[in-house]
Amino acid sequence: VEARPAVPDGMAAADGGTDTVSLDLFVMTYGAIVSQMMSSFEDPARVNTELAKLGDTIGSRIADDFLSKAEGVRCRSFREAMTVIAKNAFPTYLGVAADPEFSFTRAPAAGGTAATECSAPAEGGRELECCTLTMEDNPLARWVELPEGAEDLRFSNLLCGVIQGAMAAIMYKVEATFSEDTLRGDARNRIKVVLSQVLKDTAAEEYRAE
Structure with a gap:
């Protein structure tokens, strides 16, 4: 795995700010971690x-940090929680927003294989709520x-x-997997x-205020 040490646009910008620099440094450090x-x-x-x-581990800490600082954010359902992640948490911590699409899939029957897309339910099994997050840009894979x-x-x-x-x-117990990845073409x-x-x-009761 090669993380190219190119200078990110945000670091070169006059108003890039500390948050941009921190994200860029994290991305480079992450590449080194994967290589190791x-x-x-x-x-x-x-x-x-x-x-x-x-x-x-990072996700659990981010949830505590984000929800302790955010005002008026509620996660009263799977749909609400995933929308908050896509529209609020991703821009805050990753620098990009994601587009959430909601549908249903089915848990695979015994010995079966789960569908790779939410819109392509697997045969058999119980129906499950599903969300697909689409990102045009993935900062972790930029270089x-x-x-x-x-x-x-x-x-x-x-x-x-x-x-x-x-x-x-x-x-909320979820399973997240990449169904499409620009690094894979x-x-x-x-x-x-x-x-x-x-x-x-009583999931996320502290965030369910009327």
Whole structure:
């Protein structure tokens, strides 16, 4: 994995600001972390898992930080929570917004395979709420090229972990996976997020004020 040390536009701008610089530094540091993991584990699947775990921890902390500072933000349902992540949290912490699309998918039957897109339900199983987040730009992948032999690496899997951790913090158990990735030749970045369980009936009660 090669993270190119090009100077980001935001750092060169006169009014780029501290937040822009911090994000750019994080992106570069993240590339180094992924490279180190690939060298240490020599197993893309293991790296994917470790990136998701790291993101899970970050996501839970982001949820606490964001919701403690945000005014008038409510996460009373899966739809509301995912909209807040896409329209508010992503711009705040990632510098880009995402476009959420909601639909339903089905949990795969025993031995089956889950659908890669929310709009393409798997056969059998129970119906589940699903959200697809579309990002034209993925800051984590701006200066990255995947080398040969890294086809199975999900370079930005940290974002999936962040979403899972943030949603778990407000009592929604979800599974997030990249369904499209510009690093893998797709025209855009899309993350499929499936709600598998509301962890308790009073999910995110502190954010459910009338």
